[in-house]
Amino acid sequence: GDEVVLVGRSNVGKSTLMRELTGHSFDTGGKPGVTRQPNHYDWAGQDFMFTDLPGFGFMSGVDEQQREQIKTDVVRYVEDNADDILAGVLVVDGKAVIDIIDRHRENGDIPHDVEMFHFLQDVGVDPIVAVNKMDKVDDRDERLNDLCDRLGLFPPWQQYRETICPITAKTGSIGPLEEALGQRFREAKREEL
Template identity: 75%
Template sequence: MFEDRPDRQEVVLVGRSNVGKSTLMRELTGHSKFTTGKKPGVTRQPNHFDWAGDDFMFTDLPGFGFMSGVEEDRREEIKTAIVRYIESNADDILAGVLVVDGKSVVDIIDRHSGPDEIPHDVEMFHFLRELGIPVVVAVNKMDKVDDRDERLDDLCDRLGLMPPWKQWSDIVAPISAKRGNLDALEEALRTHFHEQKRDDLLKFVS
């Protein structure tokens, strides 16, 4: 379903529709071509943003999960295509950034947790880790969250990480993309680039 991928190493952004992935991508890259909007599901194909000569790109993958006005079969197709893309390119993915809405993610996870159901966010987190891809959970819209530490501790708990959240600074990154506050995410990506001997990419997250 997703074709014409440039042959480069990459950081992929994944997450539910409307959590602010495209806004985050715009802030990370300083590039304004990414379509953002109130309507979920605006991004239907991977958006690659690459730099000539650096063998590297950021990729914004389509949103998964519920999308208003999109039939369930189509939603499943999109999710399957995302999974296949990540599996096929795992060796070239330096990090997976799972973008979640800080205000609602814990409630959404709890609503979809049951005997026969794993919430998409939790499933994607463990899927990336099982493939050996370093994961950073970019907890977006934190400017709208009052009980910050409690909310982040609860999220860690749902992801199977022992709270407090502050011990997971290379995994949990509270941000506010709309306000340009990406410090925690950039710090986490710097750690993962360094560990993979790609210090030449640090300029993209400084």
């Protein structure tokens, strides 16, 4: 498989990241509640494909039922295409993700990001977590260790450089993600031989 899917809550910076990865600028979603279709792009002249899936979770002006439908669509897309998907990039907001996860847990809900991480593992699409907006994070190591903990990975986060990628999409600082993806591509190529 040579497809990379980007999933994540709305407003985490998926469109911004997509633009950095592909060099294409595109409409960032339009009206709330309108389910975005998967968008396909090529990467750096290679025949890989990036698919930006609709954002899930809270969006103002979008009701519960529509939110559930969007999540169902995302899950179905990944399930249907799992054989072709090389990597599932779960994009999170590094500044907000821990608070959001913990708030959901306190309310007895399963946090979407944690659910999505395990879902990707379950369907055999090894997740890469793009921890975005790191420019807003002061206590970088602590925050990334907390994220590992919430995802069921034992800290320290530095053990998981192929999974946990701190980035700032807005300024184009996405090196750790490009390295993790590059690694994944090389592994896939080797398996093809």
